[in-house]
Amino acid sequence: MEGRKLIITIPLLLFFIAFFSVPPAAFGRKVTLPRKRMPQPCMNLVFYFHDILYNGKNAANATSAIVGSPAWGNRTILAGQSNFGDMVVFDDPITLDNNLHSPPVGRAQGFYFYDRKDVFTAWLGFSFVFNNSDYRGSINFAGADPLLIKTRDISVIGGTGDFFMARGIATLMTDAFEGEVYFRLRTDIKLYECY
Numbered sequence: 421m422e423g424r425k426l427i428i429t430i431p432l433l434l435f436f437i438a439f440f441s442v443p444p445a446a447f448g449r450k451v452t453l454p455r456k457r458m459p460q461p462c463m464n465l466v467f468y469f470h471d472i473l474y475n476g477k478n479a480a481n482a483t484s485a486i487v488g489s490p491a492w493g494n495r496t497i498l499a500g501q502s503n504f505g506d507m508v509v510f511d512d513p514i515t516l517d518n519n520l521h522s523p524p525v526g527r528a529q530g531f532y533f534y535d536r537k538d539v540f541t542a543w544l545g546f547s548f549v550f551n552n553s554d555y556r557g558s559i560n561f562a563g564a565d566p567l568l569i570k571t572r573d574i575s576v577i578g579g580t581g582d583f584f585m586a587r588g589i590a591t592l593m594t595d596a597f598e599g600e601v602y603f604r605l606r607t608d609i610k611l612y613e614c615y
């Protein structure tokens with residue numbers, strides 16, 4: 421009888437010693453781990469794309485159109501309250517420099533919608549589509565675009581062709597903005613996965 425009690429008591433005792441010997445300060449304390457070295461991009465690309473929004477008068481030149489608007493707006497003019505609820509589909513030319521009239525090297529195709537009432541903020545989902553001797557394939561992007569901030573990072577979530585399985589970050593910068601009709605975004609793509 422005494423022997424069996426001892427067998428139960430010893431592991432229990434060891435458990436309590438182990439538990440209470442951890443200094444209480446260890447709980448919730450910030451532990452600094454050795455810093456991971458920041459990875460370096462394996463590919464860096466800079467492009468510009470140009471968005472000309474249809475406004476009821478520029479059908480010949482428009483590269484994007486409002487396809488959805490809140491009940492208090494319409495599809496000709498962006499809605500009030502920071503364009504909240506408007507969704508735009510685009511097929512924008514991509515150029516290597518900031519000139520709208522430079523020969524396009526590809527198309528930026530996708531959509532954005534405005535998703536904040538109190539400040540201009542959009543959410544972007546689009547692809548860069550290339551089909552020329554320099555680049556063939558696509559790069560896919562997604563992410564929040566708080567467009568009043570000078571630089572915004574969105575995710576590069578994949579790619580095809582020359583950009584097979586691309587992963588990384590694209591830093592967007594509004595390079596020009598003309599009323600509600602034209603804007604130009606500089607896109608600084610940093611891929612951290614290249615194959």
Ligand SMILES: *[C@@H]1O[C@H](CO)[C@@H](O)[C@H](O)[C@H]1NC(C)=O
Pocket residue numbers: 477478479480481
């Ligand atoms: C369309 O683009 C052409 C060439 O860039 C320009 O001359 C013309 O004024 C534009 N038209 C409209 C309606 O914006």
Ligand SMILES: *[C@@H]1O[C@H](CO)[C@@H](O)[C@H](O)[C@H]1NC(C)=O
Pocket residue numbers: 493494495496497
């Ligand atoms: C769209 O809304 C704007 C602003 O409220 C208005 O001026 C315009 O006439 C509307 N256009 C159409 C086609 O309903």
Ligand SMILES: *[C@@H]1O[C@H](CO)[C@@H](O)[C@H](O)[C@H]1NC(C)=O
Pocket residue numbers: 551
């Ligand atoms: C890409 O360009 C080639 C010609 O260079 C053409 O045969 C092919 O259909 C194009 N692909 C797409 C998806 O447009």
